[in-house]
Amino acid sequence: MENLIKIIKRDQPSRAIFFLTPVLAIFLTLLAGGLIFYILGFKPFEALKFFFIVPIADMYGFSELLLKATPLCLIAIGLSFCFKSNNWNIGAEGQLTFGAIVSGGVALLFYNQEGFYILPIVILAGAIGGMLYASIPAILKTYFNTNEILVSLMLVYVSKLILDYLVVGPWSNPEGFNFPETRQFSDSARLPLLAEGLRIHAGIFLALASVVISWFIFYKTYLGFQMKVSGFSLKTAKYAGYKGKKMIILVFLISGACAGLAGVGEITGPIGQLHREVSPDYGFTAIIVAFLGRLNPVGIIFASLVVAITYLGAETAQIFMQIPKYTGQVFQGMILFFLLASDYLLFFKIKFIGSKK
Amino acid sequence: MKTNLTVSNITKIYPGCVANSNISLEFKSGKIYALLGENGAGKSTLVKILSGVIQPNEGEIILNNKIIKLNSPIDAKKNKIGMVFQHFNLFETLSVFENLIIDSNETRENLREKIISIMQKYNFSIDLDIPVLNLSAGQKQKVEIVRCLIRNPEVLIMDEPTSVLTEQETSELFSSLKQFSKEGILIIYITHKLKEVMSLCDEVAVMRRGKLVSVSKIIDEKIETLANKMVGQNLKTVKKKISKEGSTEQLIKISNLNFSSEDPFETNLENINFEVNRGECFGIAGISGNGQSELFQVLSGEIISENNSIKLNNYPIGNLNPQQRREYLMAFSPEDRMEQAAIPQMKIFENVALNNFKSSNFFNKGLINEKKIKQHSQKILSDFSVNTDNVELKSQFLSGGNLQKLIIGRELITSPELLICFNPTWGLDVGAINYIHETLIKINEQNKSIILISTDTDELLKLSDKISVIYKGKLSKKMNADEVTSEKLGILMGGGEFD
Numbered sequence: 001m002e003n004l005i006k007i008i009k010r011d012q013p014s015r016a017i018f019f020l021t022p023v024l025a026i027f028l029t030l031l032a033g034g035l036i037f038y039i040l041g042f043k044p045f046e047a048l049k050f051f052f053i054v055p056i057a058d059m060y061g062f063s064e065l066l067l068k069a070t071p072l073c074l075i076a077i078g079l080s081f082c083f084k085s086n087n088w089n090i091g092a093e094g095q096l097t098f099g100a101i102v103s104g105g106v107a108l109l110f111y112n113q114e115g116f117y118i119l120p121i122v123i124l125a126g127a128i129g130g131m132l133y134a135s136i137p138a139i140l141k142t143y144f145n146t147n148e149i150l151v152s153l154m155l156v157y158v159s160k161l162i163l164d165y166l167v168v169g170p171w172s173n174p175e176g177f178n179f180p181e182t183r184q185f186s187d188s189a190r191l192p193l194l195a196e197g198l199r200i201h202a203g204i205f206l207a208l209a210s211v212v213i214s215w216f217i218f219y220k221t222y223l224g225f226q227m228k229v230s231g232f233s234l235k236t237a238k239y240a241g242y243k244g245k246k247m248i249i250l251v252f253l254i255s256g257a258c259a260g261l262a263g264v265g266e267i268t269g270p271i272g273q274l275h276r277e278v279s280p281d282y283g284f285t286a287i288i289v290a291f292l293g294r295l296n297p298v299g300i301i302f303a304s305l306v307v308a309i310t311y312l313g314a315e316t317a318q319i320f321m322q323i324p325k326y327t328g329q330v331f332q333g334m335i336l337f338f339l340l341a342s343d344y345l346l347f348f349k350i351k352f353i354g355s356k357k
Numbered sequence: 358m359k360t361n362l363t364v365s366n367i368t369k370i371y372p373g374c375v376a377n378s379n380i381s382l383e384f385k386s387g388k389i390y391a392l393l394g395e396n397g398a399g400k401s402t403l404v405k406i407l408s409g410v411i412q413p414n415e416g417e418i419i420l421n422n423k424i425i426k427l428n429s430p431i432d433a434k435k436n437k438i439g440m441v442f443q444h445f446n447l448f449e450t451l452s453v454f455e456n457l458i459i460d461s462n463e464t465r466e467n468l469r470e471k472i473i474s475i476m477q478k479y480n481f482s483i484d485l486d487i488p489v490l491n492l493s494a495g496q497k498q499k500v501e502i503v504r505c506l507i508r509n510p511e512v513l514i515m516d517e518p519t520s521v522l523t524e525q526e527t528s529e530l531f532s533s534l535k536q537f538s539k540e541g542i543l544i545i546y547i548t549h550k551l552k553e554v555m556s557l558c559d560e561v562a563v564m565r566r567g568k569l570v571s572v573s574k575i576i577d578e579k580i581e582t583l584a585n586k587m588v589g590q591n592l593k594t595v596k597k598k599i600s601k602e603g604s605t606e607q608l609i610k611i612s613n614l615n616f617s618s619e620d621p622f623e624t625n626l627e628n629i630n631f632e633v634n635r636g637e638c639f640g641i642a643g644i645s646g647n648g649q650s651e652l653f654q655v656l657s658g659e660i661i662s663e664n665n666s667i668k669l670n671n672y673p674i675g676n677l678n679p680q681q682r683r684e685y686l687m688a689f690s691p692e693d694r695m696e697q698a699a700i701p702q703m704k705i706f707e708n709v710a711l712n713n714f715k716s717s718n719f720f721n722k723g724l725i726n727e728k729k730i731k732q733h734s735q736k737i738l739s740d741f742s743v744n745t746d747n748v749e750l751k752s753q754f755l756s757g758g759n760l761q762k763l764i765i766g767r768e769l770i771t772s773p774e775l776l777i778c779f780n781p782t783w784g785l786d787v788g789a790i791n792y793i794h795e796t797l798i799k800i801n802e803q804n805k806s807i808i809l810i811s812t813d814t815d816e817l818l819k820l821s822d823k824i825s826v827i828y829k830g831k832l833s834k835k836m837n838a839d840e841v842t843s844e845k846l847g848i849l850m851g852g853g854e855f856d
Contacts, residue, residue: 236711240679
């Protein structure tokens with residue numbers, strides 16, 4: 001018997017496969033997820049229904065989906081600037097947290113004031129906070145040759161500890177009975193909610209704007225062109241004379257600003273105060289979103305919706321099936337795993353041939 | 358017991374390039390064989406075939422009169438073929454001992470004894486329990502060699518083993534190799550360093566452009582004859598007409614240029630001095646790996662140097678980047694077409710936009726001016742007879758020759774005063790070579806200058822007015838091309854001297 005399957009290298013990566021593999025990855029994730037549910041003793045179809053359909057079956061559920069997808073989309077757009085140009089910013093979670101700290105601090109300054117000017121200042125402060133925090137790995141990379149993956153990742157924990165210190169210490173609500181949270185922001189510092197009774201807020205417009213702007217930058221500007229070249233070959237970028245250091249810093253700043261804005265949305269939206277857990281790891285999950293969306297702004301919209309379901313599904317599953325909500329992370333991990341695995345098909349094709357005896 | 362290894366009619370074809378064309382060689386134990394050739398001559402491909410990393414399209418490998426199939430490196434190990442690669446395959450943070458036992462299924466105790474006895478036998482003194490990262494390059498290589506020796510190899514293949522070794526370490530390596538050879542291990546030694554071949558090996562096979570050029574005994578060869586075989590000694594005298602009046606107007610002056618690299622695989626440049634006049638082609642000969650790539654990068658601005666060490670029209674440009682140098686009407690055609698000069702996955706017009714001098718208006722206020730770039734690309738495609746008129750085509754679908762025409766066309770469309778090219782015809786077919794050569798001659802006729810760094814002696818003798826040879830990062834004195842012969846160049850390329 002000779003082998004029945006033959007793996008052949010493609011002459012060039014397939015364009016169709018490029019957009020099909022994310023779909024395949026999602027399909028395989030569902031399959032594997034069903035299997036896991038089965039092993040745990042649930043009916044797979046029912047469990048998957050609880051996970052993926054029940055949460056978004058009504059208007060409230062759908063608005064929650066958009067609420068979760070908003071930060072994912074915004075951060076993933078920012079990250080795609082880095083990833084497209086060969087910069088591996090893994091610390092969006094930290095940039096989000098720091099953006100939330102800075103904008104929250106500014107919002108607290110105005111806690112007993114009202115005025116139309118407050119919200120723009122708060123939003124800007126969040127973007128600047130994210131940028132500042134992203135500039136650390138960028139500067140260390142350009143001037144001291146450090147590895148941005150490690151630096152940006154480790155800074156995540158630093159920012160979370162800073163936040164922790166602030167909300168239990170100097171910034172904690174004086175009338176808050178020592179709960180680890182700050183005062184409520186004034187209404188002028190809050191992103192407006194889009195509908196009565198729903199939590200979805202104006203942050204979604206920031207996300208949509210980032211999609212349009214990034215699409216324009218990627219495909220229409222010199223900066224986008226330089227990023228594309230650097231992504232394919234740093235040697236070529238150097239040969240063309242692109243200012244590599246400047247670009248590294250710029251893409252990190254953009255990425256940090258987006259993560260910072262996502263942080264603003266988290267604290268000035270439905271919550272309206274700083275507390276310990278500003279983000280359920282949106283900054284890390286957005287890495288999956290960015291790749292699932294193929295670093296393409298439109299793709300990222302779809303990817304953020306798909307991944308957002310895993311957050312909701314995990315909660316529903318916890319309530320109705322008593323499965324830990326960490327199942328959501330299992331699903332996120334599986335999506336990335338299957339995506340990376342099916343990317344193999346970009347470069348190789350599998351040919352089935354009849355058995356020979 | 359005598360080992361004999363035969364490769365017969367090996368052919369390996371990559372898309373657009375024949376890496377090995379019908380190679381047949383015979384090796385017998387007790388001798389050290391050199392496989393000599395430049396980068397890209399096909400020797401690495403042959404070695405990868407022998408070690409099972411890649412499989413040939415045609416041909417057979419016969420070990421001790423039996424045809425063997427090497428479908429993976431594991432097959433090579435099973436057939437007692439050991440291989441030490443140029444770049445070490447060691448886990449830096451693991452200890453020497455852990456590195457040695459990693460792919461073995463014998464017990465630790467047995468192996469330890471075995472390793473210690475091998476080390477004693479060959480006088481290797483390496484502490485087995487320190488992490489590999491604390492070892493010198495020479496010691497790391499010994500670890501790699503021991504890893505082969507554990508398996509009692511019949512064949513040992515060494516790929517460019519001395520590129521990171523000191524002279525002392527090199528001579529230690531050579532005496533070990535001679536000892537292995539005496540004990541009956543068949544040794545195949547891959548290199549482009551002529552002196553090593555002369556001092557170590559018994560027989561030498563020379564490869565060039567995927568073909569076997571010659572097989573001979575070392576005693577019948579001299580450094581010059583081997584150098585000529587490597588780079589081609591086709592003494593065609595179709596030279597370009599050297600204008601006797603010779604412009605004396607200096608265009609570029611390199612003085613006291615130095616570069617020292619932190620990367621042990623790179624060559625340092627030492628006190629480079631030369632100048633090029635208008636309308637002149639200055640050729641730089643040498644066997645690859647002697648600093649050509651570093652020199653190209655310093656001249657193009659990919660590596661910045663001391664500002665006054667490069668002067669164009671008396672203006673210091675040493676610390677300008679490539680884009681800024683383009684504004685001074687310099688143009689660059691690097692050696693690596695697929696990974697540096699162009700991006701195969703991008704479309705033709707996008708690759709044209711890589712040469713973004715200001716007056717081109719390819720990018721206006723930060724926006725891509727696609728229409729302008731496409732017009733421009735169209736003009737390049739027709740002016741330089743690239744065999745497509747579709748600027749949307751991805752560059753990977755161009756043949757090497759057409760891609761090179763596109764690159765040269767892209768660089769020349771700015772009408773530069775100085776073109777610096779590095780192996781512009783490497784790997785091309787005769788038609789494309791002629792086209793590029795004619796283009797370069799035309800540039801000189803328009804009173805523009807060229808610095809031609811090439812490992813192809815024929816090409817240099819055909820195109821250059823003046824020639825220097827680069828050897829170990831140092832440039833020889835400048836010679837008039839019509840007074841130079843390929844024998845003289847060969848001596849200089851091998852590190853020799855003549856008066």
